Amino acid sequence: MTEFVPPLRDMQFVLRELCGLDAVVSLPGFDEVTDDLVSSVLEEAGNIAAEVIAPLNRVGDREGAKLVDGRVETPAGWYEAWRTLVDGTWNALPFDPQWGGMGLPHLVNTAVQEMWHSANMAFALCPMLTQGAVDAIAENGSEELKALFLPKMVSGEWTGTMNLTEPQAGSDLAAVRTRAVRAGDGTYLISGQKIFITYGDHDLTENIVHLVLARLPDAPAGIKGISLFVVPKVKIDAEGNPVGPNDVRCVSLEHKLGIHASPTAVMSFGDEGGAVGYLVGEENRGLEYMFVMMNHARLSVGVQGLAIAERAYQQARGYARERVQGRPAGSTAERAAIVHHPDVRRMLMTMKCQIEAMRAVAYEGAAAIDIAHHDADAERRAAFRRHYELLTPIIKGWSTELSVEIASLGVQVHGGMGYVEETGAAQHLRDARITTIYEGTTAIQANDLVHRKVIRDKGAGIGALIADMRALDGRLAEQAGADFAAIRTALADAVDALDGAVAWLLGPDGRDPVLTAAAAVPFLRLAGTVVGGYQMARAALAAATRLAAGEGDQGYLTAKVATARFYAEHVLPTARAWAHTATAGAAVTMGVADDQL
């Protein structure tokens, strides 16, 4: 197994050359955040990822989380690693100093999260879910609720979970049946069963803060009758001190394809009469709160897709450099490392170029969140809010689909050794495979993109993005040479394909709910492919500018241009195919009768 090396140089390149880290740290509210601070945070996080978290990845996969006498035990080393995060206040990175947060930009937190996930996806789900739970309470909870829970969740003394779905509900949260009854003292009594609860129980902390969707007896039917509650594993008094177990139980753990060390729990609330819960915000607005929070969580899962792809790439690259076998085409060497074989190189480059594209798009989304929250100008705040809301389903859906493809390529680079579990490549595929499913499947992301982000604003948001992408053409045209000519041609054609698909969505076919649902995933893949290509072109321009100025590492910057060219020749041509499938293909999706499937 290859050791994880934090890709700090690529991360810094994206932060500085593509996502305007300078501008982000200059936003109001980040007065204490300096360039040096960001670099040292990333470096130190990289050390922890590589030295503390990554070494637990394999043992976590082998041992898995275990349910013993009704309590979940995490694998050896998990507790100590969690303490490292708590002691270093790593969980507090993006949060308000009022609650003990470090007040760093979301952009920086995203880069740190990427490294946690690359190092050990099963472990990193715990801080990821906890940050999501903090967001949900911080954005919607009363001051009292915030004071009671946030300090300990921000520090990581307590962790957080999301209890959304139930056996009969799946992705359809309108079908949630868990009940909440007003207890009379301002609290509620919660009863019901929740499934697929990540880190629903564990032995890392003395308390776990469950965010639970439930329905009041007098609530309206459907999604407008769902409320959000905080239900701690251990009941607390008004000062937050533990006063005994709440009526919450982990019933069982799922036996999963991957992320074995991340306990996926069936949780039972209220077997003994009702678990004490605290309402978040107002009654019956739970789903609305969840949706706000989900934008962050979905971006996090997109980053997770990027991260596991990066790890799979490092594993494959390491193996390809070490494994000596056969004579590469065109070589005179009797034997050589397989990295010199053209098809191995093709696979590695396919991985690499898409990882760089994903990172650029994900970080751009994170930067947009910072601007949307911190910019002094209300119009800019609103514009960037729309921008990250547009990017969110793309980042989640596209990056996670790619993560599965990339992790699978990683196995292929290893040949037979990739199929042997000890090598580690197969684990990345098994782990990656969940990312297109949880926090909303790719289809759910795609429908969000098509309906809420494209059709609802009549193409305004995506039209602005398309205009930005077209505006790059002039700058690409100024660059000499075959690389930029190829990038420019491929990008222009791909943007046209996207533009055409948008026009189709905004035309008469876009008013047919069956057609748009059938078109949604291909459209999302199209959008991701093109937006990724745009960022790769920007990266190539940034590199060319530095090269022309004689600045920086020439080899590194030259490779950036060549990687963008590779993306243009190997990935962007799929845009036309996705566009065709999204539009012409939608009409035939339901063409075969049910009983003839």
Add this chain to the structure above:
Amino acid sequence: MTEFVPPLRDMQFVLRELCGLDAVVSLPGFDEVTDDLVSSVLEEAGNIAAEVIAPLNRVGDREGAKLVDGRVETPAGWYEAWRTLVDGTWNALPFDPQWGGMGLPHLVNTAVQEMWHSANMAFALCPMLTQGAVDAIAENGSEELKALFLPKMVSGEWTGTMNLTEPQAGSDLAAVRTRAVRAGDGTYLISGQKIFITYGDHDLTENIVHLVLARLPDAPAGIKGISLFVVPKVKIDAEGNPVGPNDVRCVSLEHKLGIHASPTAVMSFGDEGGAVGYLVGEENRGLEYMFVMMNHARLSVGVQGLAIAERAYQQARGYARERVQGRPAGSTAERAAIVHHPDVRRMLMTMKCQIEAMRAVAYEGAAAIDIAHHDADAERRAAFRRHYELLTPIIKGWSTELSVEIASLGVQVHGGMGYVEETGAAQHLRDARITTIYEGTTAIQANDLVHRKVIRDKGAGIGALIADMRALDGRLAEQAGADFAAIRTALADAVDALDGAVAWLLGPDGRDPVLTAAAAVPFLRLAGTVVGGYQMARAALAAATRLAAGEGDQGYLTAKVATARFYAEHVLPTARAWAHTATAGAAVTMGVADDQL
């Protein structure tokens, strides 16, 4: 877990409408083979697949094969299932009656193999490898060797293995180091270690016949110095009776991502001085013999890809029909089975249409083998030999790559339940993942295709196929309606894309070994996509012909046309992208310096 239902109707459609079963069974040597016999063989095989082999799939995955005290134990039920195949002479299906074979066409055997693999891929590898070993001995062995080994291998009393690679060799068989020394009595003493030996040891039979590549002391270096030997696990006398253990040992089993019940062994030969081996054919011609046999084995693995995709599809379709969740787009129902959700339908159709395409191409390859072996006309024999040799790397590489993608889609259809092992969807993905690796990786297939099958004959073989595909255009033009218009347009464009890529390979760039190696896999994907589209168009025409005649099941035949249209709109558009990547993309594959990967 959904039960396996043999897809007899689809198989019969391909056999009769697309692959000319009538013509095949009329070939010399198949005098006893009637239409009725074929149907009853398929039906009975389907029963065994569904009732005997498929129920062991899950338990095999859970228990796996185990090495206990130096002997491999197969999971519960394995032995009895193997006895069922032996007692029914199922292993003997395609072989010469001289050795106890049933003398059925390879085409029929392929359909039976498909069902074995769908039912239980880990189990079906044992008969598959045994048939491959029989082929190797039957085609190249002396009469004495054949008499000694074939009757018991054809019956399945003994099984066969392929011992090719070694730790340092991987796919590069020139690097094989296993030694063979002439014993003086006509036999040889073999010593060395072989890895990745499927069913290298097991408890199903009293003897195992290993085919082993090894090098004589005076052999030339490289691939021209490799000989092929038969090395039985148990030594035998001149009558084939067991006389005691040979010097062969199973050292360990791999812990793999999937096919847990298929023992993947590290085999050690000659630890006690040398394992007794029998030369196959002539010294130093071993690799040549292996290549002849590999064409069959590669076709078998392609069929395995098809088969596991079919099983994953059945699993996903079954779940989608049962799982009630949410309101489908455009529906007024409050809740419905997810099969009615357009994106679930899109995924199922993506699976279904490519499975039908793969089956048609694989069976066409199998029929070509029959014609190549049995036709009375020597020119036709030669032409069909070239045809199946051209199709073989496509069938193997393209079908197995699709099998991974399709099994992954199968997981996605299940949502969260797909990630839970008990559901069974994840096992299909884990099992499928090996198919692009063993019997030659996709890159190896692709280089075979590009160099030996396209460039070597200056495009004659693929040119003939392209001409056949173009010749269909007139028949497609005769059909009225939007379905055929779409199929015709998409196929014509895809064939043009293939033709352009072939021209590129035959032009100056095709003489650059680095460019062709970089282009090979995209070219293979292109070729598979287009050849599959051609077969789908033929299927649509066959269905339309029957529909026009008022024959057959109207619903079934209408669905065949709609499925071909789906393939045309959702799959064929990728042909242009693959063509671009194969040609323009090849030049940039090595563009990033090694140290910048």
